Amino acid sequence: MIFIGLLLVGCKSPLEQNNALTIKPQVEQFISIYQARVDFDAFLKLYADSAQLEDLVYGHHAVGKPGIAAFYNWNDGNFKVIDDLKTFKVEHLIIDEQQRQAVITGHFNQFIYHGQKMGPWRFVMTLQFNEKGLITHQQDWINYTPKADFLSGKNLNKTIP
Numbered sequence: 001m002i003f004i005g006l007l008l009v010g011c012k013s014p015l016e017q018n019n020a021l022t023i024k025p026q027v028e029q030f031i032s033i034y035q036a037r038v039d040f041d042a043f044l045k046l047y048a049d050s051a052q053l054e055d056l057v058y059g060h061h062a063v064g065k066p067g068i069a070a071f072y073n074w075n076d077g078n079f080k081v082i083d084d085l086k087t088f089k090v091e092h093l094i095i096d097e098q099q100r101q102a103v104i105t106g107h108f109n110q111f112i113y114h115g116q117k118m119g120p121w122r123f124v125m126t127l128q129f130n131e132k133g134l135i136t137h138q139q140d141w142i143n144y145t146p147k148a149d150f151l152s153g154k155n156l157n158k159t160i161p
Contacts, residue, residue: 024095026133027102035086040074048134055140078114085109088123100129108142121145
């Protein structure tokens with residue numbers, strides 16, 4: 001009898017299990033807002049105040065919302081996606097609720113930046129969320145081209161359909 005009582009106390013009801021934070025809505029919101037690239041304030045609200053963004057290929061590290069805002073700089077008006085497509089296409093999305101992490105793979109559609117046609121660019125993005133569902137760390141791996149403008153190396157973007 002005592003064993004059954006202890007077993008029942010240790011079990012969570014379905015209602016209690018559903019109260020645990022899920023990051024899936026935040027990940028979907030991040031993707032949606034980033035793809036539309038219209039509401040910069042809403043985008044920045046997805047980040048914790050002390051969040052960090054690492055663009056490992058480009059070699060940039062931004063700290064805090066002001067640093068992330070300066071890195072993205074959506075309001076400068078020098079960016080336009082070609083053919084009115086979304087900014088990027090998601091090809092794979094992996095969400096680990098227990099670790100509060102997401103991995104997004106895909107490619108940025110062709111766009112014009114400061115008058116120069118760029119892309120498409122393949123990418124892998126990882127996002128880490130805190131207990132409040134805010135992004136605390138973002139790590140980007142983007143295959144920037146033309147390589148002469150960014151890095152040297154093989155252009156792996158040619159395989160995008």
